[in-house]
Amino acid sequence: MTGIVDLHRLTGAYALHALSEDELRTFERHLAGCEPCTQEAAELSATAARLGLAATVTPPAAMREQVLHCVSSVRQEAPGGRTAGRAGRASSRTRLLSRWALAACLAAAAALGGTTVWQHQRAEDALSQAHRAQRGTEEIAAVLAAPDARTRAAMLGGGATGTVVVSRARDKAVFVVSGMARPAEGKVYQLWFNDDGTMRSAGLMDPGRTDQAVLLQGGVDGASGVGVTVEPAGGSTEPTSAPVALLGFPA
Amino acid sequence: MKEAVHIGRNPSSKPDLEELVSRVALGDEDAFTGVYDAVAGSVLGVARAVLRDQAQSEEVAQEVLVEVWRTAPRFRPERGTAVNWILTLAHRRAVDRVRSVEAAAARDHQAALLERTPEFDEVTEQVEARLEREQVRRCLRTLTEIQRQAVTLAYYRGLTYSQVAEALTLPLGTAKTRLRDGLIRLRDCLGVTV
Numbered sequence: 001m002t003g004i005v006d007l008h009r010l011t012g013a014y015a016l017h018a019l020s021e022d023e024l025r026t027f028e029r030h031l032a033g034c035e036p037c038t039q040e041a042a043e044l045s046a047t048a049a050r051l052g053l054a055a056t057v058t059p060p061a062a063m064r065e066q067v068l069h070c071v072s073s074v075r076q077e078a079p080g081g082r083t084a085g086r087a088g089r090a091s092s093r094t095r096l097l098s099r100w101a102l103a104a105c106l107a108a109a110a111a112l113g114g115t116t117v118w119q120h121q122r123a124e125d126a127l128s129q130a131h132r133a134q135r136g137t138e139e140i141a142a143v144l145a146a147p148d149a150r151t152r153a154a155m156l157g158g159g160a161t162g163t164v165v166v167s168r169a170r171d172k173a174v175f176v177v178s179g180m181a182r183p184a185e186g187k188v189y190q191l192w193f194n195d196d197g198t199m200r201s202a203g204l205m206d207p208g209r210t211d212q213a214v215l216l217q218g219g220v221d222g223a224s225g226v227g228v229t230v231e232p233a234g235g236s237t238e239p240t241s242a243p244v245a246l247l248g249f250p251a
Numbered sequence: 252m253k254e255a256v257h258i259g260r261n262p263s264s265k266p267d268l269e270e271l272v273s274r275v276a277l278g279d280e281d282a283f284t285g286v287y288d289a290v291a292g293s294v295l296g297v298a299r300a301v302l303r304d305q306a307q308s309e310e311v312a313q314e315v316l317v318e319v320w321r322t323a324p325r326f327r328p329e330r331g332t333a334v335n336w337i338l339t340l341a342h343r344r345a346v347d348r349v350r351s352v353e354a355a356a357a358r359d360h361q362a363a364l365l366e367r368t369p370e371f372d373e374v375t376e377q378v379e380a381r382l383e384r385e386q387v388r389r390c391l392r393t394l395t396e397i398q399r400q401a402v403t404l405a406y407y408r409g410l411t412y413s414q415v416a417e418a419l420t421l422p423l424g425t426a427k428t429r430l431r432d433g434l435i436r437l438r439d440c441l442g443v444t445v
């Protein structure tokens with residue numbers, strides 16, 4: 001059991017984000033009832049921010065364009081931090097969707113030069129639908145929200161945009177597509193992990209939807225990217241046609 | 252002789268940063284451009300110090316800047332300045348990223364820690380940032396060697412205090428204390444008030 005005196009001494013580590021998750025929770029509970037600690041923590045956080053200012057660099061011009069382009073597509077939180085109604089669930093989903101829209105927008109702006117407007121609204125809708133249908137949504141959410149989640153976007157032809165999000169820590173990837181033409185009758189889109197040119201099945205997409213978020217089945221396990229092929233209904237054990245889309249995972 | 256350089260508000264925050272953030276909170280995109288120009292270099296600098304990879308740093312910096320836009324309506328000026336709020340967020344995100352990447356990579360720990368010698372040599376053209384760097388550099392010199400190493404490893408390399416203890420071969424309790432008394436000394440030298 002950590003004593004009170006010991007907790008007082010954590011203000012420095014707290015201000016430097018140098019506590020473990022468990023200690024952070026314990027310390028924050030302590031802070032709530034300790035006025036002098038709150039004051040000291042605020043002062044030391046402000047001191048740490050000065051270390052940050054001292055590290056200032058000149059950002060690349062492209063970064064400015066991308067961020068300014070993307071903010072217009074990201075909804076702001078309500079003041080007070082609580083959306084009306086069911087607070088907890090709804091607001092964490094809003095946060096996830098915003099984070100998702102942002103990642104998708106930044107990836108698209110970087111990959112597509114900002115000339116094509118990312119159809120973030122449709123991607124958000126796809127994710128909302130996935131939530132409602134409860135199809136691996138917890139896992140999709142976990143991948144999108146993973147601190148190491150990396151995103152890559154690409155035009156897929158026919159006006160469709162695809163975005164792959166990969167978390168190596170979770171060993172999982174999510175593929176989000178918007179505006180994809182429905183496959184012909186009796187056909188289905190199949191996803192594949194690209195293991196250095198060998199395709200490993202990662203599940204089927206829903207043939208009835210043009211916008212969707214899909215959790216790839218199986219672990220990333222060193223795969224270099226993801227591919228999509230058109231296959232007979234039910235899928236194939238290996239691709240029977242050339243890929244309609246092939247995206248490398250971000251490094 | 253006391254070395255405090257009291258500058259009240261932060262020198263690198265434009266005088267109107269709080270005002271700009273309050274306009275951003277109302278959805279003003281022009282005001283956000285002003286916020287971006289005031290803080291983007293510092294946000295990227297924090298990310299780069301911790302992550303040391305240009306592409307990842309830019310990614311984290313962009314996420315942080317858009318998060319500033321998204322959460323501006325919840326910013327509470329009575330809890331601290333806007334620049335503190337933004338740089339605390341930037342450091343938190345950079346540290347989260349570096350820890351998740353490390354967990355995934357599961358590298359040889361001790362070697363990885365020791366290889367992280369903090370450097371202080373990034374270039375910027377902003378005059379006020381150069382002044383800030385000089386002040387911080389001067390005040391870091393007022394710390395003991397252990398305090399300085401502990402604080403810089405934690406802030407600029409994103410180490411937890413137990414990693415700091417490991418890297419500097421200190422007992423855990425000593426690492427905690429050095430982070431705290433090092434920052435206190437830095438606070439007094441820089442004349443930081445809240």
